[in-house]
Each structure stands twice: as structure tokens, then as C-alpha cells.
Amino acid sequence: MNVNEIKEVKALLSTPKNIVIVPHRNPDGDAIGASLAMYHYLKNKGHRATVVSPNDYPSFLKWLPDTEEVFKFDTQNRQSKSCIEEASIIFLLDFNALHRVGSDMQNTLEDYKGTFIMIDHHQQPDDIATYLYSDVSICSTCQMVYHFLEKLEDVNSINADIANCLYAGIMTDTGSFRFPSTTSTTHRIVAELIDRGAENAKIHNNVYDTNSYGRLQLLGRALSNLVVIENLKTAYITLSQQELNEFKYEKGDTEGVVNYALSLEDVIFAVIFIEDVEQQIIKISLRSKGSFSVNKFSREHFDGGGHDNAAGGKSLLSMEATISNFLSVLPNYKNELINSYEA
Template sequence: MNEREYKEVKELLSSKKNIVLVPHRNPDGDAIGASLAMYHYLQNTGHNVTVIAPNDYPSFLKWMPKSKDVLKFDMQNRQSKRAIDEASIVFLLDFNALHRVGSDMENTLKDFEGTFIMIDHHQQPDAIAKYLFSDTSICSTCQMVYHFLENIDAVDSIDTSIATSLYTGIMTDTGSFRFASTTSTTHRIIADLIDKGANNALIHNNVYDTNSYSRLQLLGCALSNLKVEETLKTAYITLTQQELDEFNYQKGDTEGVVNYALSLNGVIFAVIFIEDVEQKIVKISFRSKGSFSVNKFAREHFNGGGHDNAAGGRSEISLNETVSKFLDILPNYKTELLNSYEA
């Protein structure tokens, strides 16, 4: 967005509106954090605001201020569709294409005749929003929301609830500030959010230190399934539906597990394959270090995409067939894997 567009958005938000905020399907900390931050800001400035998540999200994010007010489109369908029908503005937060919300919600949003505003940091956004704030160099959508508020002269309106939401999203999308996308600007924003009321120790505890016993047992199972392709600097993990059921899998229980594979000395490419019998797919998360682009890999082979060092994908063949396909493809990337600058 340019200066003229920010002025137009500021004018658009200067009078009371019905506004809907939408994160992507299976929303993570950044998506929920961005949605709740905008929810608090817009409510505080007099708008009627509804957050509609396509589906449920992990319990370790449900402590966030006003999280209980988030509608789930798949479970509160009529209420969600009514809110979209009555809205004049829909914010699309932390995703770059309507298919990222699932087919039913995608069809509903395609019929929306109001104004779309997209704030996102993923590559190759679709041309669906009148106002697009897209920057792939920024570590998180929550940092982009902070900049959005800067550009409409609203940073001073950040209160404890907004600061908490933004801090949570930046923390989770940067791996607690350790990824290369974490810049000095990110740290300056984090300092301002702490000054504005974000309790950094409490936020970290609420997200990372509330594991259930069964979740840790599932982690142990995942690590026991870990395989390493040493000559290709790659590690991967599999989880079957039977294993998920055995350890009472709850949404969010596999969040971050792929990073254990990436933490191995000498590994620059890590993958987790998770069987989902209900959806008849295998869900895949890709992570990398250095110059190896998992966004490109996921787009070319597994109906996915994301960032250069963090992406997702899916497969509609069996878990074993998916892993075999992956292992067949992998040697074609040997040169790129061996030459990643962090290897």
C-alpha cells in the first residue's frame, strides 16, 4: 500500500462500520494474534467487529484477550455468514489466497461485495483485495499490523490487549525471535509492545509451557519416528492416524515438532508428514535453513507454499506413498541442499 491508499483506508475507518476479520484455516499464533490485535483496535475506535476463523485453533492460544469471542466458520456457520453479509469491510490476515480458508468459507467470501483489505507476508498474493499490504521480508503478519497502525497514525492507540496479541504473533512466527527474519526493527517493536503492556514472560509461559502429558508422549513418538538422510542433510518425521489417536491428539499438538528435526547438527531441510484420515490427506510441514527454499519445493511437489524457510503442503496419496514420493524427489535437490549457506 502506498501513502494515498493508507489515507483512503484511514478515511474508510473514520466512521462506524461492520467489519469482519478472517485468519487462514488452522490458524496459528500469528494469524490469531493479528486478528485479535485488529479486533481490539477496531472495537476501541467504535466499529462493530467480528473475528471469524475458518475452524478451531490450538488451546495454547485460547488465553488471549477476547479469544472466546472468535467465531468458527465450520461450527457457527449461519452466524458467521450473517456477519460477512452485514459487513462492509473484510480484513484478510496472514494468508494470500482465498483457498487458504477452506472451500465453504472461500465460496462465501467470493460472494462478498464490500472492501477486502489484505495484510500478509507470504509470497505471491492473489489479486483479491482492494487494499494490499504485502511484504515477504517482514517476519510476521503481527509486525505488519504494527506497521499498518503506524501508517494510519494509530500506534499510540495500542493498549495492553493489542500489545499482547501482537507480541504473541511475532514471538510464535519467529521461533521466539531466533529466525533470520527477526530484524533490529522487530526487536524495537517488541520493546515498544512490552512498554505498552505485553507481559513477555507470561505470554511465553502461556504458549510454550502448558503441555499436556499426552502431547509430550506424542512428541516422544514423533521423535522415535525421526529419520535422517545424512548425505542430503535432510531429516523427516512421520505420524500415522493410529499414533495420533493413541496419544489423544488435540489440535496444535504437533505444532513446532518439525523444528526438532531441523535442530539436528548438519540438517538444513526438515519435514513432518502427518496422516489425516478424516480429510483423506497427509498434512506436511517443511522447514529449512539458509538458501534452500521450502516454499519453492512445496509449490512444485506438494500443493503448498509459504516462506523460503517455512512452508506447508498436502498430499492425497497414502502416508507411505507420500514419503516414497518425497524420497524419490529429494536427490534432485542435492546440489541446493549441500550448498545452503548455513550448512
């Protein structure tokens, strides 16, 4: 955003408006944290703000302040569409293309005639927003929301609710501040959020220390399914729908499981393949260390994308065919995999 665009956004937000905030489908901590932080900020400024999520999100994020006010587009369709139709501004947070919200909600947003403001840190954003704040070097959309408030010269409006939401998003998207995208600026912002009321120990406990028995059992099955391809420095995990059902899978139970594969010594590329019978797809999460770009790999083979070291994708094939396809293309990247380095 340039100086003139910031002035225009400040003018737009200077009087009360109906505003909708939209995260991507299957929102993670960064997406829902950014959305609820923006919700609290706008609400405190006198706007009528509503978060409309494409669908539900994990229970370990439902302690966030005012999470019960979030509409789910898939189950609260009429209310969600009404909010979108009445909105004069829609914030698109933590995604860069409308297909990331799912086809039904995508159609609704494509019909929208008002102002889109996109804040996102993923690569290659689509040209859909009236105002775009995009920076792939920043670790999380929650950190970008903080910078957005800086640009509005309104950081002092951050209260404890906003601070808790932003901290949660930054913490989860940086892997508890261990990824290379975590900068000294990130740590300074986190310190400021703690000073403004973010309960860092409580947030970590709420997100990471509230596992169900079934989730830990599912993790055990995932690790037993782990396959390592030593000569390509690659590891992958599979989870079938039957296995998910066996351990009473709930949304969010597979969050972060792919990182266990990446934690193996000498592995620089990790993938998890998860069968989703309802959507008739294989959901894919990809992670890497060093210079190997999973964003590029996912875009080329699995209709996905994201960041260089963290991306998502999908396959319309069966699990067996998806794995076969993955194993057939993997050797083409041998030089990149062998010569990748840990940053």
C-alpha cells in the first residue's frame, strides 16, 4: 500500500460502516487470529463488523475472544450472504485468491460490488482487491495486521483482546517463533503485544496443550505410516479416511503432524496426504527446509501453493494414485533436494 492508498483507507474507515472480514477455508491460527483482531479493532471504532468464515475451525482456537460471533458460511449460509450483501467493505485476510474460500462462497464474493481490502503474505496474489497489502517476507498475516494499524497510525488502539488474537496468529504461523521468517521485528511486536495484554503462556497452553486422547492416538498412527526416502531427503505420511474415523477425527487434529516428518535428521522435504471422502480429494500439506520451494512443487503438481517452505495442495486421484504420482515426479527434483540447505 502506498501513502495515497493508506489515506484513502483511513478516509473509508473514518465513519461507521458495515464491514465483513473473511479468512480462508479451514482457517488456521493466523487466519482466525487476524480476522478476530480486525473484528475487535473495527468494532471498537464504531463499525458494524462481522467475521464470516467459509467453514469451522479447530476447537483449540475457540478460546479466542468473541469466537462465538463468527458466522460459518457453509452452515449459516443465509446469514452469511446477508452480511456480505450489506457490507460496504470486505477484508480478505490470509489468502490471495478467491478459490481459497470454496466454490459457493467464491461465487458470492465474485458477485460483490463493494470494496475489497486484502492483507496477505502468500506469493502471487490475484488482482481482486481494491486495496492490496501484500508482503511475502512477513511471517504471518497477524504481523501484517499490526503493521496495517501502524500505517493507520493507530497501534495505540490495540487492547488485550486484539493483542491475544495477534499473538496467537504470529505464534502458530512461526512454529512458536522458530521458522526463518521470524525476525527481530517479529519479536519486538510480540513484546509489544505482551505489554498490551497478550497472555503468552496461556495462549501457548490453549493451542498446544489441549490434545484429546483421540488426537494423540491419531498422531501415533500417522507416525507409524511415516515413509522416508533417504536418497531424496524426503519423508511422507498418509492418513486414510478410515484411520481418521477410527480415532474420531475432529477438525484440527492433523494440524502440525507434517512437521514431525520434517524434524527427521537429513530430511528437508516433508509431505502429509490426508484422505477427505466428503470433498472427494486428498488434502496435501508440504513443508521444507532451506532452498527447496514447496510452493513451486505444489503449484506444479498439486493445484496448490503458499510459501517457499510451507504450502498446501490437493489431488483428485485416489490415495494410491496420488502417492504413485508423487513418487514418479519426486526424482525430477533430486538436484534441488540434495543441494538444498537449512537456512
